[in-house]
Amino acid sequence: MDVRFEGVQKTYRRRDGTPVEALAGVDLVVRSSEFVCLVGPSGCGKSTLLLIAAGLVPPTAGRVVFEGDAAGRPRTAVVFQEFALFPWRTVLDNVAFGLEVRGVSRSERHERALSLVRQVGLSGFEHRYPHELSGGMRQRVGIARALCVDPAVLLMDEPLSALDAQTRQLLQEDILRVWEATRKTVLYVTHNIQEAVFLGDRVVVMSRRPGRVREVLEVPFPRPRTEALLADPEFAGFCHRIWSSLKEEARAALEEAYGDGSPA
């Protein structure tokens, strides 16, 4: 399913009523079965854009168009940075939640949830509670839970940001493996350039707040991609190109945040 952002704009109101423009007219097309990564300086509204696509936050202006046959599947499902697992539910019941609220029978949803738990490598943990799992395992549950409803588009909001570097690397590879198997349309928000290049078909670079699309780059590296790519000088060069594009924005964003123009 294609996702088309047409002039999506978002203005928040602070508590004192002053408006804050988070997104200033974003135009972007995510094509069916494409893995698109969104990078940008912190506070550029990339997560807001994702929440708008999820229908969790309404845009102030503009619209998001989903085009294509969803065949009765839900449009989107979200993987959250903070995992957002239900602490009183076991792994299996967390993963099955989306099917449960859709009225899928217990045996059917457990069967499907079990196969996803297996797919993300958590076999044997299906009856554990989230607090008994490590951060990496919790996010695997988060990914399985989103995939369990078989969404047409998978939205991932900095899913690996709360994890340590080694776990992040392992999960990146797992995400690729799962994605190669499903070829879902993915919109993936991250602030990590290497991660965006390693995972994505295209990398969308956003400007600082108010966010808009600054540049869109096709990632030239063939799939299936492996860890070896990370050591490739061309990979480093490509990442550096994106960083150069992002750097001034990031610095300006930082200076705006501190308001005194002092170097970071």
Added chain:
Amino acid sequence: MATEVRRDVVVLEARRERAGGLWSPAARVASLAGVVVAWELACRLGGVPAVFLPPPSTVAAELVGMASSGELWRSLQASLLRIAAGFVLGSTAGVLVGTVAAVSSVAEAVVDPLIAATYPIPKIALLPLLVLWLGIGEASKVAVIAIGAFFPVAVGTMAGIRGTDPLLVRAAVSLGASPLQVIAKVRIPSALPVLFAGLRLAAGMSLLLVVSAEMIAAATGIGFTILHAGDLMQTPKLLAAIVVLSALGVLSTWGLQALERRVVRGRST
């Protein structure tokens, strides 16, 4: 003079860790037993008049006597029925009102000031009014207990539901949960620990109110037994009834804890 070279060597060796966990249950039993023994000795050796403070052995014998004569079970039954009816009615209403007030801003605007204004009233003060409305029978006593149980449960439910992590609500909505499903499957489960704190307060309140109400307007029950025994200077019976109350309090706490362990799962975050 020779130069003295001092070297400090610090060695951290393996050692047994303190076994405090083993001793504390023993200390608990000892503290209770110590008080009982001291009490018995004070009565037997210290010449405390039995009419003011009979020794624990006399109180225990009285308790056995009340149990075999059936008096204990009759008052216990009367009090327990009142507590059970009042507690169930009050806490059910508390959960319902608390839930509605927590999820609807209109209901919140209606309920919040009412609760703020009526919560501080000592509930026993309402008993004469309730007797006027409902008569001197069981209804007025059950009603005062229900009112007493209602508040902590309503407030606990409200606080628990309002304290639900908005991210969990967002996750549920993104997975397709309807507003009612969000309440049933996210907000209420997430509120359970706070709701149980309210239930425990309500249980204590029920015990307090049943005794007070029975002292004011009843011819049965533990509260009545205490008042009556006091009037007749039957101090052993009075103390035996107080021991029963203490046991009731402990049992209700244990019961609610056991229920909580069954219902509230998988947390500690």
